[in-house]
Amino acid sequence: MAFPLQILGRHTSYNVQKVLWLADELSLQYQHVEIGGRFGGTDSEEFLRLNPDGKVPVLVHHDDVIIESNTIIRFLADVYGNGLWCATEPFQRTLTDRWLDWSIDRLEQVFVSVFWGFYRTPPENRNHDVIASAVSDCERCLLTLSRELGSKPYLIAEHPTLADIATGVFLHRLYTIELPVAFPENVLHWYQRLSSRAPYRQWVMSDFSELKGRVGY
Ligand SMILES: N[C@@H](CCC(=O)N[C@@H](CS)C(=O)NCC(=O)O)C(=O)O
Known part of the structure; x- marks a missing residue:
């Protein structure tokens, strides 16, 4: 069964690190897939359908695809952060x-x-x-x-x-x-x-x- 939460991107990317860092702070269960850099894969058709810019990180959350590291961490904080990581007011x-x-x-x-x-x-x-x-x-x-x-x-x-x-x-x-x-x-x-x-x-x-x-x- 596919994981409901997938984080795609090589862990040596500081943009990917933001997402992995927050996901662990929130104790989320996720699948991490190393893509980009020496792992390659960002120019595959499958990946470009997720992110037309061919960059990591990409977050797949159930059926939704979220790109841009700061957008991703905002999304995770909104959904799972109980207002601690980013206010709503x-x-x-x-x-x-x-x-x-x-x-x-x-x-x-x-x-x-x-x-x-x-x-x-x-x-x-x-x-x-x-x-x-x-x-x-x-x-x-x-x-x-x-x-x-x-x-x-x-x-x-x-x-x-x-x-x-x-x-x-x-x-x-x-x-x-x-x-x-x-x-x-x-x-x-x-x-x-x-x-x-x-x-x-x-x-x-x-x-x-x-x-x-x-x-x-
Ligand atoms: N503004 C984007 C930048 C994404 C970006 O430039 N990612 C780099 C890694 S830091 C990338 O995908 N490089 C290609 C690669 O690693 O193969 C974000 O914050 O997510």
Whole structure:
């Protein structure tokens, strides 16, 4: 029998990690299928029928197909989260939504410049000026997060929400890619708090070394 909940996508993708992290926080039963990257499969007709963009993650929930990582985590939080991961009241909801938007519009952009420019590019092809400028951009984003964290344990509440998932998924790689990226104290403590959560350790802190020097998917 097909699983009512399937998560499709390689676990080394930070976008897939957001979904796996939340699914485990919610103690959901699901089937995880590794697709994309070295596993291939994103250009098959079957997969393109699920996501015409050929990207992971994809969530199959009964007969519904949901794509885009932030849309998927919003959906899971709405259906299974009991209001803990994302509020339903319109104003309260903006407090998580704006971090989800910011994570794509700002943090992911600068993270990708560092991660692809440095980690996924072979040393002889790296452009050090571009990398240095991308690291400064990342550090500015970490300062933004630091200001929001203030003395709070998580971004918008005393407990983690979707805001922490959409942004916190980038921290581990930024902290461990052998390139000095300055972590403000608040952000470091937040990263340590996230690291104490089993789903973060299992998915976000998983080995990503197969991506080193790998310029294609
Ligand atoms: N905005 C999309 C981006 C999806 C995306 O670019 N996924 C990448 C992995 S992070 C992908 O599918 N790459 C092709 C592959 O892994 O084969 C989302 O948030 O889900």
